[in-house]
Amino acid sequence: MDVVKDILVGAARACGATIVDVAFHEFNPFGVSGVVVIAESHLSIHTWPEYRYAAVDIFTCGDVIKPEYAADYIASRFRCKNPSIVEMKRGLIPGATGKVPHKVSDPTGKIAQRVTQRVPDAAQELSLVH
Amino acid sequence: MDVVKDILVGAARACGATIVDVAFHEFNPFGVSGVVVIAESHLSIHTWPEYRYAAVDIFTCGDVIKPEYAADYIASRFRCKNPSIVEMKRGLIPGATGKVPHKVSDPTGKIAQRVTQRVPDAAQELSLVH
Numbered sequence: 001m002d003v004v005k006d007i008l009v010g011a012a013r014a015c016g017a018t019i020v021d022v023a024f025h026e027f028n029p030f031g032v033s034g035v036v037v038i039a040e041s042h043l044s045i046h047t048w049p050e051y052r053y054a055a056v057d058i059f060t061c062g063d064v065i066k067p068e069y070a071a072d073y074i075a076s077r078f079r080c081k082n083p084s085i086v087e088m089k090r091g092l093i094p095g096a097t098g099k100v101p102h103k104v105s106d107p108t109g110k111i112a113q114r115v116t117q118r119v120p121d122a123a124q125e126l127s128l129v130h
Numbered sequence: 131m132d133v134v135k136d137i138l139v140g141a142a143r144a145c146g147a148t149i150v151d152v153a154f155h156e157f158n159p160f161g162v163s164g165v166v167v168i169a170e171s172h173l174s175i176h177t178w179p180e181y182r183y184a185a186v187d188i189f190t191c192g193d194v195i196k197p198e199y200a201a202d203y204i205a206s207r208f209r210c211k212n213p214s215i216v217e218m219k220r221g222l223i224p225g226a227t228g229k230v231p232h233k234v235s236d237p238t239g240k241i242a243q244r245v246t247q248r249v250p251d252a253a254q255e256l257s258l259v260h
Binding site for chain 2: 020021022023024025027033034035037039041042044046048051053055057059061086088090091092
């Protein structure tokens with residue numbers, strides 16, 4: 001469990017995320033489930049060592065975080081030879097302007113800045129098979 | 131945050147999952163991120179109240195858990211009028227036999243029972259828009 005946790009926390013750092021919570025659980029006789037909640041959404045992992053398989057979600061929002069860095073980091077640390085990576089755009093997809101309308105009263109512009117950062121725009125599902 | 135947590139925990143119960151960990155975080159000025167780790171994988175939620183939007187993942191494995199019960203429960207509790215629900219099959223999809231091969235030494239059959247239960251077979255992504 002410690003190794004899996006270290007890899008997922010490292011992945012969050014690798015893509016520039018801000019970690020806000022970490023929750024991991026080890027199953028008997030084997031298998032780990034864990035989540036790293038980040039300010040930009042979350043990373044999760046479930047491992048089935050008996051199948052040499054792990055399912056990873058990298059859910060990020062904003063333009064700063066690079067979920068592909070996290071995916072590459074995780075595949076590399078697990079020495080995964082056969083990663084299957086699916087990218088899903090989800091949420092309120094901005095139009096051609098790149099602006100998302102919102103109704104927050106925001107005279108200082110500070111909330112808009114934060115809101116823009118938190119617009120959900122990408123979730124990566126990473127399936128690792130050795 | 132307490133309401134969002136109550137809804138996600140209630141959803142885990144609604145689909146018959148076994149809760150093993152709960153981690154929630156409230157953002158300033160608003161927005162909640164949270165995860166309920168279950169023995170059968172996890173439920174997660176990220177809310178953008180400024181958009182009246184929430185993104186939910188319901189990741190389950192095995193034949194017992196009914197992720198659609200959790201999806202219905204969450205949509206109902208949030209009074210979501212316009213849910214967008216996507217089901218993704220992921221992991222090692224069993225073939226026509228419904229059996230997944232594994233290599234665990236298991237003279238008592240107890241591990242096989244557990245392994246079968248934990249085979250990943252469905253993840254639901256639920257996007258709620260009011």
